[in-house]
Amino acid sequence: xxxxxxxxxxxxxxxxxxGLSYTVDNVMFSNARLKSADTYLNSGTALTVVKDxxxxxxxxxxxxxxxxxxxDALAVLAGGVESAGGLPLPVKLPSLDTAAxxxxxxxxxxxxCRRMTDFLSSRVKGQVNxxxxxITDDQRVLTSTGVDARCLSTHYGxxxxxxxxxxxANIARGFRAKAFTPFPExxxxxxxxxxxxxxxEVKAVSGRxxxxxxxxxxxxxx
Amino acid sequence: MxxxxxxxxxxxxxxxxxxxxxxxxxxxxxxxxRELTGLSASSTDGFVWRVLxxxxxxxxxxxxxxxxxxxxxxxxxxxxxxxxxxxRPVRLAPAPPTGDEFHPKLNEDPRPVPxxxxxxxxxxxxxxxxxxxxxxTTDAAYWDLARDKYFVSTEGARLREELVTVRINGEIVAxxxxxxxxxxFGFGGSDGLARLRGREAEMADRVKICVDLLGAEPVKGGExxxxxxxxxxxxxxxEAFGHFCEADIIEDNxxxxxxxxxxxxxxxxxxxxxxxxxxxxxLGFYRYDDEGVAARPVALMxxxxxxxxxxxxxxxxxxxxPVTGHCVAQDYRYAPIIRMGCIFIEPRDKTKEELxxxxxxxxxxxxxxxxxxxxxxxxxxxxxxxxxxxGKPGRMLRDINxxxxxxxxxxxxxxxxxxxxxxxxGGCGKYQMNFRSCNGGPHVLVDSVVVGGR
Numbered sequence: 001x002x003x004x005x006x007x008x009x010x011x012x013x014x015x016x017x018x019g020l021s022y023t024v025d026n027v028m029f030s031n032a033r034l035k036s037a038d039t040y041l042n043s044g045t046a047l048t049v050v051k052d053x054x055x056x057x058x059x060x061x062x063x064x065x066x067x068x069x070x071x072d073a074l075a076v077l078a079g080g081v082e083s084a085g086g087l088p089l090p091v092k093l094p095s096l097d098t099a100a101x102x103x104x105x106x107x108x109x110x111x112x113c114r115r116m117t118d119f120l121s122s123r124v125k126g127q128v129n130x131x132x133x134x135i136t137d138d139q140r141v142l143t144s145t146g147v148d149a150r151c152l153s154t155h156y157g158x159x160x161x162x163x164x165x166x167x168x169a170n171i172a173r174g175f176r177a178k179a180f181t182p183f184p185e186x187x188x189x190x191x192x193x194x195x196x197x198x199x200x201e202v203k204a205v206s207g208r209x210x211x212x213x214x215x216x217x218x219x220x221x222x
Numbered sequence: 223m224x225x226x227x228x229x230x231x232x233x234x235x236x237x238x239x240x241x242x243x244x245x246x247x248x249x250x251x252x253x254x255x256r257e258l259t260g261l262s263a264s265s266t267d268g269f270v271w272r273v274l275x276x277x278x279x280x281x282x283x284x285x286x287x288x289x290x291x292x293x294x295x296x297x298x299x300x301x302x303x304x305x306x307x308x309x310r311p312v313r314l315a316p317a318p319p320t321g322d323e324f325h326p327k328l329n330e331d332p333r334p335v336p337x338x339x340x341x342x343x344x345x346x347x348x349x350x351x352x353x354x355x356x357x358x359t360t361d362a363a364y365w366d367l368a369r370d371k372y373f374v375s376t377e378g379a380r381l382r383e384e385l386v387t388v389r390i391n392g393e394i395v396a397x398x399x400x401x402x403x404x405x406x407f408g409f410g411g412s413d414g415l416a417r418l419r420g421r422e423a424e425m426a427d428r429v430k431i432c433v434d435l436l437g438a439e440p441v442k443g444g445e446x447x448x449x450x451x452x453x454x455x456x457x458x459x460x461e462a463f464g465h466f467c468e469a470d471i472i473e474d475n476x477x478x479x480x481x482x483x484x485x486x487x488x489x490x491x492x493x494x495x496x497x498x499x500x501x502x503x504x505l506g507f508y509r510y511d512d513e514g515v516a517a518r519p520v521a522l523m524x525x526x527x528x529x530x531x532x533x534x535x536x537x538x539x540x541x542x543x544p545v546t547g548h549c550v551a552q553d554y555r556y557a558p559i560i561r562m563g564c565i566f567i568e569p570r571d572k573t574k575e576e577l578x579x580x581x582x583x584x585x586x587x588x589x590x591x592x593x594x595x596x597x598x599x600x601x602x603x604x605x606x607x608x609x610x611x612x613g614k615p616g617r618m619l620r621d622i623n624x625x626x627x628x629x630x631x632x633x634x635x636x637x638x639x640x641x642x643x644x645x646x647x648g649g650c651g652k653y654q655m656n657f658r659s660c661n662g663g664p665h666v667l668v669d670s671v672v673v674g675g676r
Contacts, residue, residue, distance in 0.1 A: 021285075030474040034309040037300040041284040041293055042555065044266070057262040061285040061554070065265075072263050078338045079251070079261035106300055110307050127475060165477040169597040206445060206672045 004047065004066045005142050011074060012049035012056075014087050015144040019045045022137035027109035029130040032117040037106040049073045055083040090146030099152040100179030102136055108180055109134065116160045116183050123192035125199075127163040129170075132156075134180065158183045162195040171195045224382075226287075227374045230269075233294040236301065238274040238314060240375035242512060243267065244554035247333060251341050251364040253348050253392075263337050268554030272513070273297040277311030278304030279536060281557035315538035315545050317515045319379035324509045328414035332366040332388050335415060340364050343418060344390055347407075350425045351394045356433045358402070362392035366415070367657070369553065371512070379514040387411075387505070387658055390418050391647050396432040403620065405432035405605055406591065408647035412658060413503045417646075435606055438618035443675035447584035448624070448668050449577050452643035454604055455663030457590040459495055460565050462600040462628040464661070465652065467497070467522045467530070468548075468560040469537035482528060484543075489526035489632035492570055496521050497532060499547070499563025504644045506660030510547065512558035517547030522565070526632075534560050552654035561656050567663030570638040574665045577639050579613035581667055586610050587622060601625040623674040631668060639664035 001017050008015040021043035028036045046059040047069050058072035109132040116130040135155040142148050156179050161172035171194045173187040227241050245267040252260035271293055272281045280300035284293040305311070332340070344364040351360045366388045373381040389410030396403050407428040411417045450458065465471050472478040489495075498519035499508050510516055513535055520530040531541065534549035537560065551558040578586065586608045593602030604622040608615035644662035649655065 031476075033474075034304060034307045035474070036309075037280055037303050037307075038557070039280075039282045039293070039296040039300060040555070041282065041286075041289050041296075042268075043285045057260070058264045059262070060264060060266045061268050062266065062287075068265065072265060076261045076263050076337050078336075079258060079341050081258050081261050106303055110303060129474075163475065164597070168471075168475070168478075169599075208443070 009144045014050040016048040017142045025134045029113040050083040087145045096151040099154045132158040236275040242270045243372045245370045247368045253362040255359040271297040275301040276305035279312035313539040314535040319377040321380040323382040329416040330414045332415040358397035394432040398436045403435035438620040440621040441619040441675040451588040456661035460661040464565045494568035495523040497565040506564035512551045515547040564660040569642040569664040598628040634669040637667040
């Protein structure tokens with residue numbers, strides 16, 4: 001990234017380089033059975049250049065051709081996008097590291113999804129799905145004014161659902177945390193209780209009716 | 223590149239492995255009203271491993287060539303985990319490994335055209351809208367993407383295919399007093415930049431519709447017989463029916479598998495639906511999918527009877543059905559999944575006027591605008607419509623949303639027109655985006671649709 005900044009600053013008034021790399025582990029259970037375990041190793045670099053008050057932008061995943069990336073960003077200056085303000089002045093920023101330790105591989109996620117589907121399968125008759133995802137990311141910003149800021153972080157998310165027969169309609173709950181944390185049992189119980197309570201299906205008749213929106217469905221109304 | 227990829231293939235000890243490398247070049251331009259808010263031209267790339275070992279099937283995407291070994295190790299570990307973790311053992315349906323290189327014939331390649339020329343093209347269309355005194359603002363975007371894909375497998379496949387997509391799209395906002403109306407516009411395709419030129423008259427039509435909507439009346443809610451235009455018919459076909467023809471959507475849902483059984487009578491006798499990515503000069507065109515299988519047309523419904531399904535090699539083996547070449551990735555960041563290529567209702571013999579005559583009294587609904595499906599139920603918007611009396615379109619209507627049940631609607635399509643039109647703008651968001659997902663149909667007559675409104 002430093003090398004890219006050096007190349008770009010020779011040809012522009014101001015330069016920002018943003019780099020991101022992240023790893024994603026993802027496990028999915030479908031119909032209470034392990035379905036997939038995938039991994040993504042991703043990275044990307046974005047370059048913004050400012051010259052004569054105009055702004056150019058380009059990005060790439062592989063920082064192989066730094067000159068090419070600078071050329072791309074400079075080429076779009078001709079479009080005349082106005083630069084919005086100047087770059088931040090350098091301040092000594094501590095590296096922000098909020099990453100939690102990510103122990104184990106996809107095995108941990110498989111065990112957790114199995115626990116979730118076992119819980120639900122023993123309580124509902126419908127199809128049960130679960131998924132868990134773990135992300136580790138590393139972001140860094142360099143500017144030609146001397147800013148060098150870095151942020152390391154981790155994320156964990158899980159999702160469980162009970163599906164109604166013959167449809168993809170479902171009762172579901174999601175959960176997010178910084179690092180692997182067991183899915184709250186109260187949310188699994190909510191899925192089971194709500195699903196079971198809805199077994200006596202009422203077929204709605206088309207037409208006008210008064211409707212009560214529960215909190216989780218209010219977004220549809222809004 | 224092939225030699226490099228085949229060398230990487232040697233890193234994997236598995237029953238099967240494939241590796242896809244993709245280099246993408248993209249230009250993107252955005253206006254908000256007359257303000258240019260974004261312009262970028264970028265080039266980027268990445269790899270995707272897929273590995274089958276002991277029945278475990280795993281995929282890993284990675285960006286840097288130096289990560290190839292680590293990614294291969296992860297893919298094998300994940301496959302082994304799936305094999306011993308109780309996942310249903312995966313088999314791949316046979317598909318003859320192919321060695322081929324395909325470059326589309328383009329009517330003007332967008333890549334050598336400078337960004338300034340693309341900017342001027344977009345600015346011209348945007349001005350057609352903004353010059354109208356009742357147009358308050360617009361959002362307008364130009365986008366082109368050239369993907370150069372390489373695919374190798376341990377079975378000996380060695381494929382290269384280029385896909386080039388161009389698009390201009392956006393939204394026109396007209397305003398009068400406190401009333402605001404919005405209409406979308408869009409042109410695009412996979413056959414070159416020339417497709418975006420000379421569309422000024424169509425842009426002017428879109429502006430007129432948007433301004434006319436300021437004088438339209440809100441539709442009255444109720445149950446109607448309707449004629450859907452090609453855009454509405456296409457989106458219904460894609461969203462409400464097409465996704466259930468994707469084998470991965472229903473494979474783990476026993477009741478849906480039973481409902482979507484080949485041979486099941488699901489639609490009216492006039493309804494035939496096909497997905498054909500190989501149809502030339504349409505948005506969804508491709509020759510090979512992203513697991514190296516040659517694409518072919520699939521008759522999904524024939525005269526109301528379910529007759530086919532869209533597959534990957536994995537689901538084709540699972541269902542015991544032939545491969546179709548419909549396993550497609552958004553780009554270099556993703557492993558491929560089953561996608562529609564170009565799904566459409568087959569045309570019949572009626573003209574639009576004959577359909578309106580058959581309709582008698584009802585609604586003529588035009589141009590889809592958003593929507594969603596929940597299981598077998600759907601809700602879609604129409605950008606505008608017309609009240610039809612005695613087969614003649616009359617008053618223009620606005621604020622139209624239709625909803626219904628997929629199966630009841632398939633049975634309720636009682637006539638289809640002869641004027642098949644395919645969409646030029648795609649955008650299916652099933653797990654990943656697919657900007658080349660094309661849909662369409664002729665005008666169709668539906669016997670009962672619930673229309674929301676006042």
